[in-house]
Amino acid sequence: MNWTRLSCVLSIGCFTALLFTSVMMNQSWMRGDMTITGGILTGMLVLAFLLWTAIFADIAWYKPAESHTWFSLIMTYIMVKLTFMFGKRQLAKFNRECQDIVGTQEKLLKTILKGKFGTVYAHDHNFADIKSREDFTKIHPLTTYTHYEKYFERAIHGEKNVTTTKKIDWALLTSGTTGKNKKFPVNMMEYSRSNNQMNMMYQYVFASELPKLKRLIRHSFVIVPPEVQAAESGLPMGSVGAAATSYKSVMKCMVTPIEVFEIHTEAEALYIHLLFALREKTIEMISVLFPMTARTFFQILEEQWEQLCEDIRLGRINPELQISLEIRQKISKYLTPLPSRAAELGAIFQHGFRDIVPRVWPKCAYVYMASTGVFKPCAGTVKELYLGGVLDVSVAYIISHLDAT
Secondary structure (H helix, E strand, C coil), X not given: CCHHHHHHHHHHHHHHHHHHHHHHHHHHHHHCCCCHHHHHHHHHHHHHHHHHHHHHHHHHHCCCCCCCCHHHHHHHHHHHHHHHHHHHHHHHHHHHHHCCHHHHHHHHHHHHHHHHCCCHHHHHCCHHHCCCHHHHHHHCCCCCHHHHHHHHHHHHCCCCCCCCCCCCCEEEECCCCCCCCCEEEECHHHHHHHHHHHHHHHHHHHHHHCHHHHCCCEEEECCCCCCCEECCCCCEEECHHHHHXXXXXXXXXXXXXXXXXXXXXXXXXXXXXXHHHHHXXXXXXXXXXXXXXXXXXXXXXXXXXXXXHXXXXXXCCCCXXXXXXXXXXXXXXXXXXXXXXXXXXXXXXXXXXXXXXXXXXXXXXXXXXXCCHHHHHHHHHHHHHHXXXXXXXXXXXXXXXXXXX
């Protein structure tokens, strides 16, 4: 659907209704036959038409992708507006705080300490006696994870007020690259609040520097979340990636249906991500988080392109794909046969896979993945083989034990 044209038509329609209602209201007022209640209701109607005129005109200005659904269009529009509204404010706050690093850190320390009052940890470490940064460095030891582990385990197993007075409803897990997984009990509302503040700030910077992100684009979010575990207490435990998929309203705006994030095996999940991404010619951004995932994503495309084209042509999922019947049924409802798109893709793939991104998704402007530090070599390979000049961007790198502090 041409959402830009429709938004323009709706904006003009609402403006016409606004003018008509205003004229009728004025005539009724001049005749003296309008009651106070009628005047209030008519005034509210005028304001409603004015608001919808502005909203539809604004949506048209953002040039929404034609493949949006009503839900994804509205949610994407809301997220873009919130990002620019609160992200700009958060960036200004961050810049102010950077002018006084010491003062900012001391203020943050006091906020953290105040938030721990009434906890077992605060009692055990004499937080009541800490009045300043100097007191803190004298009273509290320099620590590693092992120092906190026994407190975290108590909180994870259901004991209240151990590390926070708030309800613990998730345990973030690290990847375990330096040993066994580390566990950090968190309150998801607090986690989401701090995480959203950071996200809005860097997304605002991101969109300010990359103009196409100011549009209501289609976005393919490729992630294979690990399966959520459960502690003996029943508390869910998972990585940052697993926690990210809990933002259901956001995930529903992506090209891939939210049910796909219930698949926790890489080969199967990436195949389904590819199936839905290939169906969408208008994708303008692909998020893969890690370049190793991106490399596997494109390798599966190279190896199974004929099967993918067949699935797109028939509007189905490969019958041999190892996923549960329940998930298959949930995902299949989003699929319809697209024979012309399948034929178009088949012709493209016949010419090889080098620089495949701009050939399959001509509007794609950015591929979002970590591309610095240890990820640089793999990201370089992905960029050289597949991106074909499409810009790779890396705005933030999030890990569980920093996210949980």
